[in-house]
Amino acid sequence: MEITQLSHYQQAILLLAALIVLTSFLMLGQSRLLRLVFIFAVQGILLAVTTALAADVLDSPHLYISALLTLSLKGIFIPIMLQRLVISMGLHRDMETLKNPARVMMGGTGLVVFSYYVCLPIVKLSPLITLNTIAISMAVVLLGMLLMITRRQAVAHVVGFMSIENGLFFAAVVSTYGMPMVVELGIAFDVLVAAVLFGVFFFHIRSSIDSLDVDQLNRLNEVEK
Amino acid sequence: MAWLLALLQTLLFIASAPLLAGWLKKVKCRLQNRRSPSIIQPYRDLRKLWRKEPIVAHSASWIFKATPYIVLSTTVLTASIVPLIAVNLPTAKIADVVVLIGFFALGRFFLALAGMDIGTAFGGMGSSREMTVSSLAEPAMLMAVFTLAMSASTTNLSEAMKYVLNTGLVLRPSFVFAMLGLMLVAVAETGRIPVDNPTTHLELTMIHEAMILEYSGRHLGLIEWASQIKLMIYGVLIVNIFFPWGIAQSFSLESLGIGAMSLLLKLIGLTVLLGLSEVVLAKMRVFRVQEYLSFAYLLTLLGMLSHIILEVQH
Numbered sequence: 001m002e003i004t005q006l007s008h009y010q011q012a013i014l015l016l017a018a019l020i021v022l023t024s025f026l027m028l029g030q031s032r033l034l035r036l037v038f039i040f041a042v043q044g045i046l047l048a049v050t051t052a053l054a055a056d057v058l059d060s061p062h063l064y065i066s067a068l069l070t071l072s073l074k075g076i077f078i079p080i081m082l083q084r085l086v087i088s089m090g091l092h093r094d095m096e097t098l099k100n101p102a103r104v105m106m107g108g109t110g111l112v113v114f115s116y117y118v119c120l121p122i123v124k125l126s127p128l129i130t131l132n133t134i135a136i137s138m139a140v141v142l143l144g145m146l147l148m149i150t151r152r153q154a155v156a157h158v159v160g161f162m163s164i165e166n167g168l169f170f171a172a173v174v175s176t177y178g179m180p181m182v183v184e185l186g187i188a189f190d191v192l193v194a195a196v197l198f199g200v201f202f203f204h205i206r207s208s209i210d211s212l213d214v215d216q217l218n219r220l221n222e223v224e225k
Numbered sequence: 226m227a228w229l230l231a232l233l234q235t236l237l238f239i240a241s242a243p244l245l246a247g248w249l250k251k252v253k254c255r256l257q258n259r260r261s262p263s264i265i266q267p268y269r270d271l272r273k274l275w276r277k278e279p280i281v282a283h284s285a286s287w288i289f290k291a292t293p294y295i296v297l298s299t300t301v302l303t304a305s306i307v308p309l310i311a312v313n314l315p316t317a318k319i320a321d322v323v324v325l326i327g328f329f330a331l332g333r334f335f336l337a338l339a340g341m342d343i344g345t346a347f348g349g350m351g352s353s354r355e356m357t358v359s360s361l362a363e364p365a366m367l368m369a370v371f372t373l374a375m376s377a378s379t380t381n382l383s384e385a386m387k388y389v390l391n392t393g394l395v396l397r398p399s400f401v402f403a404m405l406g407l408m409l410v411a412v413a414e415t416g417r418i419p420v421d422n423p424t425t426h427l428e429l430t431m432i433h434e435a436m437i438l439e440y441s442g443r444h445l446g447l448i449e450w451a452s453q454i455k456l457m458i459y460g461v462l463i464v465n466i467f468f469p470w471g472i473a474q475s476f477s478l479e480s481l482g483i484g485a486m487s488l489l490l491k492l493i494g495l496t497v498l499l500g501l502s503e504v505v506l507a508k509m510r511v512f513r514v515q516e517y518l519s520f521a522y523l524l525t526l527l528g529m530l531s532h533i534i535l536e537v538q539h
Contacts, residue, residue: 002536003395003397003536004392008396012396014536015397018535019398019401021527021531022527025523101516102519105523112527112530132534132535136535
């Protein structure tokens with residue numbers, strides 16, 4: 001389906017999908033934790049808007065509820081919680097510069113191409129118009145993983161993990177008219193609990209190794225070297 | 226008739242470029258709570274420079290003296306390619322956007338040579354920096370152009386604008402990315418804040434100005450005029466490619482008038498945006514320019530990928 005044959009709502013979904021990938025790339029390149037959390041919030045809000053649009057286009061009103069859930073949880077609540085954690089731990093002035101930002105970015109683009117290639121057969125199977133965004137959602141998942149791999153800060157890992165969840169949620173919305181409400185509520189609750197638990201874990205990690213740099217965990221050994 | 230119109234359009238282009246620079250200055254001054262010079266001040270500056278005798282260093286070769294004329298003429302030729310108020314003009318048909326980038330590169334090549342020609346330290350430094358910036362900006366610009374070309378199936382500017390006009394309003398992710406990328410490239414290539422400061426007097430932070438530090442009088446006037454035209458070319462490119470509505474498709478007086486008015490409105494909007502960004506942002510360190518430009522490249526690359534993934538039939 002050419003984009004010119006779609007309605008403006010459908011085009012808007014595609015546009016927002018592309019912007020969600022852009023936020024994933026911005027997260028990859030961001031060295032300040034507060035800005036990372038802010039971009040994560042922007043991604044959550046974009047995801048909520050996309051879900052609301054998809055509810056309209058796919059004519060499945062229960063997606064409005066999950067859009068509302070996404071907005072309140074991933075757009076507002078979790079970012080604010082992470083922000084408070086970062087400030088209370090005094091990490092907001094830390095800069096974590098990537099060793100080779102250009103290489104990471106090119107790796108990210110490679111992942112986008114890879115997910116497009118992988119999803120090509122799936123897209124051919126179904127006439128659903130929003131389906132070619134499935135490659136985008138897979139790219140968001142892979143970019144979240146890349147974010148977790150390249151960072152050493154535990155907070156950045158949590159943001160990466162949450163953005164993986166964003167990608168999975170996006171895939172569910174655009175490819176299957178959304179998950180059943182029970183599953184969706186369950187996942188939303190899980191994410192909420194995970195966010196709270198991560199907060200507790202941060203304090204544990206910091207009290208045991210006096211830092212949130214997970215590279216230092218490598219030094220924890222049973223055997224003295 | 227069409228050729229005459231093309232000639233008139235080019236003349237209008239190069240004659241109104243200082244006006245755009247004056248307007249931009251006015252917007253910036255207003256935003257910074259300063260009193261602005263008159264909007265026609267750039268014309269007065271150019272006239273003043275034109276009357277002054279150019280001082281040329283003893284060690285200058287012919288390159289130094291020829292460069293202002295080469296730079297101005299390549300810029301004018303580039304301006305003639307870009308559809309300003311009408312598409313379908315014969316000048317726009319004989320050359321496409323790759324030629325446009327080539328003309329810019331030619332002008333920049335001679336400017337860099339002229340910067341090194343006298344042998345002062347600042348000239349060489351400016352040339353080296355300008356080449357660094359442009360070698361990073363050019364791939365991003367080409368990528369943006371190719372993204373556009375993949376949708377419109379042409380690299381010809383006039384044809385591409387007609388394509389966008391004919392398809393109507395389509396929210397293309399690739400165009401959004403290409404436009405953002407092209408805006409970043411335009412800021413870098415025309416030497417505006419945050420990449421370079423065109424009004425700076427601090428030699429160590431100069432990029433473009435360091436190259437032309439040795440120029441004076443008529444030569445300086447020609448180069449200033451050329452850079453004003455260049456700013457206008459980028460502005461017109463951005464507004465006319467991505468928002469071509471209103472541009473004249475026939476050569477009747479009425480549609481040409483509408484074309485001119487809509488272009489005026491679009492350019493006013495764009496300069497207000499540029500003025501705002503210049504007031505809000507601070508000039509960045511020279512070593513961070515490559516990060517900025519690699520972001521521009523990433524944007525345009527994402528534009529191309531989103532065109533392939535989201536916009537075409539599989």
